[in-house]
Amino acid sequence: MTQFNKRNISMMMDLYEMTMANAYFSNQNENKRVAFDVFYRKNPDNGGFAIFAGLEQIIEYVENLHFDSDDIEYLKSLNLFNQEFLDYLSNFTFKGDIYAFQEGTIIYPNEPIITVIAPLIDAQLVETAILTQINHQSLIATKTRRIVSAADGRIVSDFGARRAHNMDAAVYGARAAYIGGVSSTSNIMAGKEFKIPISGTMAHSWVMYYKDEYEAFKYYAKKYPDSAVFLVDTYDVINSGIPNAIRVAKEILEPMGKRLKGVRLDSGDLAYLSKKVRSMLDDADLNDCKIFVSNSLDEYTITSLLGQGSKIDGFGVGERLITAKSDPVFGAVYKIAAVEENNTFESRIKVSENIEKITNPGLKKVYRVYCEDGKAISDLITKEDEVVDMDKPYRYIDPEKPWKNRYFKNFRVKELQKLVVKDGKKVYNSPNLEDIRSYVEQQLQTEIWKEEQRFENPHKHYLNMSPCYYELKMSLLHKLDTELQGKTDIEKIK
Missing domain, CATH: 3.20.140.10 (nicotinate phosphoribosyltransferase)
Known part of the structure; x- marks a missing residue:
């Protein structure tokens, strides 16, 4: 970088x-x-x-x-x-x-x-x-994937930079989040360094700076007519934010041949508000206007929102993504x-x-084992010099149940480690x-x-082992146990 x-x-x-x-x-x-x-x-x-x-x-x-x-x-x-x-x-x-x-x-x-x-x-x-x-x-990346999966095909954007543990964590966290599946980041440096699409709307301070909400939306629409997304919860979503957004869409954007791209909710009952907002936008012939939400989201809150039938098109996810808040240690x-x-x-x-x-x-190789339909059935550790032949039934050891005779039949393998x-x-x-x-x-x-x-x-x-590798591991454990037992016996004699 x-x-x-x-x-x-x-x-x-x-x-x-x-x-x-x-x-x-x-x-x-x-x-x-x-x-x-x-x-x-x-x-x-x-x-x-x-x-x-x-x-x-x-x-x-x-x-x-x-x-x-x-x-x-x-x-x-x-x-x-x-x-x-x-x-x-x-x-x-x-x-x-x-x-x-x-x-x-x-x-x-x-x-x-x-x-x-x-x-x-x-x-x-x-x-x-x-x-x-x-x-x-x-x-x-792992936390992000959980959040993206919960969104079930809806847009997820990384909004976490200001809640990251420091500047490097924000930039590299945005990189990892993109690997995990977010569609964009609000972090301009991450966009520049890693060519990640960037996105964002406005802050409450923009709305609060102007004398009234309508004026704030109007100036923003004139400046960014192709990407106007209004933050509508500064004062009152239903009685102020959405009516003013609709008014600007009709009075400013449509005469320019433009459409209101979206509105964002950042507080309140997001499920309830999204349904009300969707109805109001549809009644105003703004069916194509997207509803985005933010505010301490993660895979669990997103799952809950969607389960309540909310009308949400995209999520801006910040602190709980960039810090992996629910389980922050890998x-x-x-x-x-x-x-x-x-x-x-x-x-x-x-x-x-x-x-x-x-x-x-020891030195070892790691393989991913695939069944006939292409699904990864398990991973396999072997000694470094072993040859894995899947042209015939291949015996393997399940370390948790080593007494069982297990075989891979009609499988293929892919070695996972490469020299980099x-x-x-x-x-x-x-x-x-x-x-x-x-x-x-x-x-x-x-x-x-x-x-x-x-x-x-x-x-x-499952992570399985070749018989030779399993025997190597067991022999080392037995050897160490024997040596330790011998030392204990000597101490007892003394």
């Missing part, structure tokens, strides 16, 4: 990344290659899926990762780092590889959305920046999966008393934002089960 690229954001990292990197450097481990996976554990709002967004900004970050002289001076002032390490950072560039799902992919918990394979320090330093982008944009994590030893990657696994926090170890960065440089053609947005829509219309798209009790999309 033009403005944001003027800043060097390489230092956007947590302190522990830098302190660990300093220690790795002191132990001469900086060139040992490791693999980290990025995944999340739970869909927002207990939904059936999420949307992957933010990849383009991750690639921009790693390609431009460097430390300026003032960065080095600041790090030196902390008295935490060896001078040799600071000298190393002064010439640092990211030298790793990144594999990722295509941006806009429908994603599910516990599968590696991104895998970073890089020298140890390189892999460690990019953790926070990667998570920041994924956690924010994937959250907003929760993606960055966990080491393998360490290179003697030119071979050895698997690593994190163990926890909370089963959901046990990681999936090689030796620190971008190596694939990024889709434009329109293509990312269309990709989301195509998946939801043709590949993803409608049962997974329900708001309440959505169908669970």
